[in-house]
Amino acid sequence: MEPIIKLNNLTKQYGTFKAVDALNLEIYKGEIFGLLGPNGAGKSTTIMMMLGLTEPHFGSALVCGYNATENPIEVKKRVGYLPDTLGFYDNRTGLENLLYIARLNGISEDIAIQKATELLTRVGLEKDIHKKVGTYSRGMKQRLGLADVLIKNPEIIVLDEPTLGIDPKGVRSFLKLIHQLSREEQLTVLLSSHHLHQVQQVCDRVGIFVNGKLIAEGDIPTLSKKLLDEAPYTVEIRLQENHQENLIAIQNLLKQTQDIKNVTIEQDYLSITCTKDITAYIAKTLINAGFNLVHLHKKEFGLDDIYQRYFENTDENYRQTA
Numbered sequence: 001m002e003p004i005i006k007l008n009n010l011t012k013q014y015g016t017f018k019a020v021d022a023l024n025l026e027i028y029k030g031e032i033f034g035l036l037g038p039n040g041a042g043k044s045t046t047i048m049m050m051l052g053l054t055e056p057h058f059g060s061a062l063v064c065g066y067n068a069t070e071n072p073i074e075v076k077k078r079v080g081y082l083p084d085t086l087g088f089y090d091n092r093t094g095l096e097n098l099l100y101i102a103r104l105n106g107i108s109e110d111i112a113i114q115k116a117t118e119l120l121t122r123v124g125l126e127k128d129i130h131k132k133v134g135t136y137s138r139g140m141k142q143r144l145g146l147a148d149v150l151i152k153n154p155e156i157i158v159l160d161e162p163t164l165g166i167d168p169k170g171v172r173s174f175l176k177l178i179h180q181l182s183r184e185e186q187l188t189v190l191l192s193s194h195h196l197h198q199v200q201q202v203c204d205r206v207g208i209f210v211n212g213k214l215i216a217e218g219d220i221p222t223l224s225k226k227l228l229d230e231a232p233y234t235v236e237i238r239l240q241e242n243h244q245e246n247l248i249a250i251q252n253l254l255k256q257t258q259d260i261k262n263v264t265i266e267q268d269y270l271s272i273t274c275t276k277d278i279t280a281y282i283a284k285t286l287i288n289a290g291f292n293l294v295h296l297h298k299k300e301f302g303l304d305d306i307y308q309r310y311f312e313n314t315d316e317n318y319r320q321t322a
């Protein structure tokens, strides 16, 4: 299958500073891809190059089969972009704002009314269609923004920090909506964010950006496997009698085991990192040795751990090469 977005050695420099450095990335139709990275990592610059709004110094961005630098108009027809700051007419209603955008996109009046009404219902604003946008909450404005980018039937939508300033309930329902849209309409979604948990909830794959480079990319299990290859399993245990003596005895008992890499005593529990999933063996060994096990938890690594670990590594690499 051909990717719907293909970035090839994409590079943007400001003077000698590389804001985006030889970026290679392929995104497929219907995928929800998360662009993750700290401030200044190069996410917005990458999006701008993909939309044909700024030119790369090297490399290319192919979007829906078009080179974004050579055919920005074709790309813009197929891509809906929701920026982090939205501009609506506050003194007009949601419907009026949407009809205005439909007109700008050359959609005829009767089709526009039908489509705008459908979309406002789709994004959950059916009761607020005739209210002035100035009275909308941040979450409602974001939903209107989504209707706004969907009105031209895009193949791809690009969302820049779409949940900024929305309360947790609003975030959950907004992300659910994005997921539904992507699955039901095979819409490709590129979501740029700092919010690891949100990205983790909704994205099929993520790319982690640091200093203009994509330092890791994949689905969460793949990333965590790559990252944690040396000791991918961590088991946390707690005893009925959690005194230090017991913990040290267990530490000594387990640390000879071949597949155990490390046993550390945390505040009132033991953390055991293993190269294989030997959770059952650990439980059996402790019970057989007469310890009263009250808690055993196999830790799943999430995006937080992955992000943290990549940053630690990267900082070290940068310090070493600096």
Ligand SMILES: Nc1ncnc2c1ncn2[C@@H]1O[C@H](COP(=O)(O)OP(=O)(O)OP(=O)(O)O)[C@@H](O)[C@H]1O
Pocket: 014, 019, 037, 038, 039, 040, 041, 042, 043, 044, 045, 046
């Ligand atoms: N016009 C410009 N001139 C000089 N430097 C720029 C320009 N635009 C961006 N940069 C720099 O390029 C780097 C990447 O910026 P970019 O806005 O792409 O990052 P970002 O990952 O989107 O950050 P944020 O999450 O804060 O939006 C930053 O160091 C920024 O200061």
